[in-house]
């Protein structure tokens with residue numbers, strides 16, 4: 001019987017799927033995938049190893065839906081959760097386009113972006129803390145982005161996405177201060193994957209040199225190594241795909 005579990009939230013994300021694939025290949029832990037949508041046909045490896053993989057499907061990321069998933073986790077899981085990856089993030093969709101100028105800013109788009117990129121991860125921090133607090137070290141990764149760094153903002157643009165990731169970073173830093181007092185086993189990491197070839201970056205890849213456009217598999221490998229190496233120092237870290245610190 002395995003003694004550790006990994007949780008991937010927003011598991012339909014291309015990077016999330018690559019993390020899952022790698023964990024399954026290494027057979028190193030039980031895996032729990034949480035998503036609004038599972039593309040079973042794309043992921044035959046999940047079926048082949050289905051005894052190690054639990055899928056929890058949510059209808060949305062409203063607090064009540066997250067509560068239901070948490071109660072399922074609390075029932076099903078005996079082994080400690082030692083890794084959590086919250087992959088959720090929206091840059092564009094059928095109604096959202098990242099702003100180039102002030103005139104592009106739209107109130108409803110901003111609310112939608114903040115909701116998926118800041119509120120959803122924050123709810124997972126809040127609602128998972130009681131079940132991951134304990135003796136086993138747990139590394140909790142929240143997908144951020146370098147554009148969420150206030151000190152690094154030289155280009156401007158992308159108001160809503162930038163603000164949502166900057167707000168997420170503040171949630172992560174603030175939570176880490178509280179967890180250092182009451183849940184010392186949890187290490188929070190705000191992670192920048194680099195520009196990665198996924199649906200999220202697709203419309204913006206034109207000017208990205210080939211060497212700077214990463215595959216999801218590469219980012220997943222980097223991230224799993226970073227999680228392995230990063231010490232549990234009771235502080236939040238803001239790290240890029242090389243494990244290098246980013247200035248908040």
Ligand SMILES: NC(=O)c1ccc[n+]([C@@H]2O[C@H](COP(=O)([O-])OP(=O)(O)OC[C@H]3O[C@@H](n4cnc5c(N)ncnc54)[C@H](OP(=O)(O)O)[C@@H]3O)[C@@H](O)[C@H]2O)c1
Pocket residue numbers: 009010011012013014015016034035036037061087088089090091115116117120143144145146192193194195196197198199200201
């Ligand atoms: N790709 C890049 O170049 C890049 C660069 C910097 C940062 N990032 C960040 O890395 C993370 C993963 O991105 P990806 O490239 O793998 O993206 P992706 O393949 O487009 O995945 C989208 C993710 O967002 C979630 N999502 C979509 N709509 C949502 C909503 N309305 N509310 C809550 N969650 C929603 C999906 O969850 P479900 O599984 O429930 O559908 C899924 O986890 C994101 O946080 C992104 O901001 C990506």
